[in-house]
Amino acid sequence: MKILIVEDEKELSDVIAGSLEKEHFVVETASDFHSASEKIALYEYDCILLDITLPGGNGLQLLEEAKRTGKEENIIIISAKNSLEDKISGLALGADDYLTKPFHIAELNARIKAVLRRKKLDGKNIIEIANLSMDINERLVTVSGHTLQLNRKEFDILNYFLFNKNRLVTKTALAEHVWGDSIDNADNFDFIYYQMKNLRKKLQEAAAAIEIESVYGVGYKLVEK
Template sequence: MKILIVEDEKELLESITISLEKEKFVIESANNFEIASEKIALYEYDCILLDIMLPFGSGLDLLKQLKKNNKSENVIIISAKDSLEDKIKGLELGADDYLTKPFHISELNARIKAVLRRKKLDGKNSIEVRNITLDITERQLTIDKINIPLNRKEFDILNYFLLNKNRVVTKTALAEHVWGDNIDQADNLDFIYYQIKNLRKKLQQAQIEIELVYGIGYKMIEK
């Protein structure tokens, strides 16, 4: 899961980043309106943590940008402005939740997981397809109720494919989602092939498979 943190308070940004990375999220950040605007225009995120008061602009304008571009990212506003008017504006513009500063990081983690469950998993903690179950909270895969160990990237790749089952996923989209926006600096995407090769071996008994879409990327289908 990839999260964008839009926050200009350095200490808070670092604190949130450290906490969410421990939860195995891929984290990107923006400390002003311009950087955030560019990132949400170019990339897709599972969740955006959005401060309203930003250098060079307002977080509410970023919400308008997301709405205009038909982006479906889950947005949680994190702001010191504890006014009913701001909350209503944010929710009307498509925000999914609103957390007022100061807050406990543990509460933020719980809000993020709740939003992701609500939007992507219909409130569940796991994804079930045929004979496999992927537990998002425990980060565990079972095939026919047998636990199959996955490393961090294998889990993230499988999770992304399951959420996009029967859709063609480009190598670039997969790389950006699992490895973050700095994937732009990579010379090539060959490392994706090796990760998927290893994942396929672990899915041999599963009633799903990752098939190659030549020249484009991959697609997960049921056998």
């Protein structure tokens, strides 16, 4: 899962990022309006944590623009402003939740997981496709009731494919989602090939009733057998 933190207070941004990384999220940050606008336009995220007051502009403008252009990210507003008007405006524009500073990091983590469950899992923690089951919170995958041992990246890759079943996933989109925006600096995607090779082998050996097909020259697609 990939999170963008839009927050100009570096200390708070670092604390949030550290906490989310411990929860195995891929985390990106933006500290001003223009860098946030660029990242939101160029990349896809599972959730955006959005401060209202930013250098160079207002966070609500970013929210409005994201919704206008059809972006589907979950958006949680995090702001020191505690006025009812700001909260109503944010929710009316399409924000999924609103959290007022100061807040406990544990509460923020809970809010993030809650909005992800609501939008992607209909409130559940578990994805089930064919004979495979993935528990998002426990980071546990089973095939026909037997645990499938995956490393962190293999789990994140499979998680992304399960959310995009039957959809073409390009190598670039997969790399950005699992490894973060810094992937732009990579010379090639050989590292994806090796991770995919190992993941597909494990799924096959476990007799999973799903497979990740290669789409020549473009990427991959997860389908039921």
